[in-house]
């Protein structure tokens with residue numbers, strides 16, 4: 058599965074609010090890999106994920122998902138594409154229902170059979186270590202537990218592309234480890250393509266096979282993780298991975 | 305007649321199930337509940353739509369709704385009257401002095417309240433809910449349903465407030481209903497009439513029933529929203 062196939066391609070993508078906050082000439086994401094997006098605050102990392110997931114329209118440019126432009130919603134084509142990817146926010150919102158209802162949401166939206174839903178929810182809650190919380194109201198969970206439920210909810214329907222926006226910010230080390238392990242397991246077992254935005258360069262180095270460094274709305278450097286970390290080409294990348302960039 | 309005497313007589317009227325009283329009470333309930341049902345069907349989608357828009361884009365409509373929330377019932381009644389009176393654009397329908405006209409007037413009073421309070425309730429985290437549902441692959445209908453469900457407590461509050469307003473108002477139903485005995489007489493118009501005639505015990509009895517019914521309806525709604533138990537995020 059993994060290898061040369063391009064699952065996501067971005068061309069001349071830009072977003073302008075009061076000023077241009079994102080401008081990406083070209084970016085290709087290969088199926089079955091884990092990508093880490095790093096860069097200082099305000100670099101446009103979240104904006105990129107939001108545009109890819111079509112939560113906001115780009116000012117210019119195009120995103121191709123599995124070979125198709127997704128801004129064009131002819132015959133619900135973009136809607137269909139959206140069903141094959143998902144985005145987990147940095148501060149995920151859990152619905153005001155039980156934990157299991159939350160995890161089942163995407164499965165119900167895709168009209169999975171009830172038996173299948175129950176099975177998957179049970180397996181996933183087991184994976185994030187929250188099986189005994191199934192009936193709990195989501196509002197009673199701690200931050201780390203909520204983050205784990207959000208992740209289980211996002212991967213329950215096995216999206217082809219998983220976008221994670223700082224999934225471990227503000228979590229304690231044991232939760233960080235659990236989530237990192239889950240991400241790597243998912244990638245290994247189901248060949249899920251994963252793009253993870255992180256402030257934490259050590260985390261990027263631990264789990265990403267490729268790293269994309271963003272700065273002021275642009276991609277400065279992208280490549281194999283080890284190469285970007287050990288012999289960065291751009292001085293800004295070097296400053297960032299060496300922890301010298303002030304942000 | 306002392307106040308205590310009035311209360312006493314009022315209770316005896318209630319307990320003997322006076323047929324006149326029953327008819328008035330049932331019409332009140334029928335008119336106000338139907339008006340609120342229709343106002344909910346119109347006001348909740350409108351409020352949800354507005355609540356999901358950026359506040360700066362709905363500034364004018366918001367101010368308009370807030371103003372209409374305080375619309376004097378007599379003014380609402382007057383507008384409906386002009387619409388449905390023989391000379392009005394809807395005159396041919398012959399709706400003046402019918403329960404239908406009263407429902408229309410109370411509908412007009414309840415919609416702004418239900419829409420505005422729904423809008424406020426959804427604004428707090430509706431956008432987030434909408435985006436989360438979208439990322440999880442929900443279609444439009446499921447997104448809309450999820451947004452409404454996540455704001456159910458605010459919406460319950462909006463509906464209860466709307467009901468409280470219409471069941472207690474007298475100006476609008478008086479103008480478009482005409483307070484015709486056995487036909488368009490409801491609790492509030494009957495209270496005005498009986499007070500005018502000096503039948504204070506009947507007026508007071510009606511007032512008490514009005515309160516009891518409001519209490520019963522609100523208890524029911526409160527029960528259905530789980531006593532506001534899990535209102536926390």
Ligand SMILES: Nc1ncnc2c1ncn2[C@@H]1O[C@H](COP(=O)(O)OP(=O)(O)OP(=O)(O)O)[C@@H](O)[C@H]1O
Pocket residue numbers: 074075078096097098099100101102103104105
């Ligand atoms: N809705 C918006 N309106 C105006 N400006 C916005 C909006 N969303 C983002 N921006 C701006 O775009 C720039 C990029 O924001 P973005 O959230 O993508 O950064 P980021 O790289 O994710 O930063 P962080 O690491 O702090 O999360 C920022 O300067 C931000 O203020």
Ligand SMILES: [Mg+2]
Pocket residue numbers: 102103104222
């Ligand atoms: Mg961000």
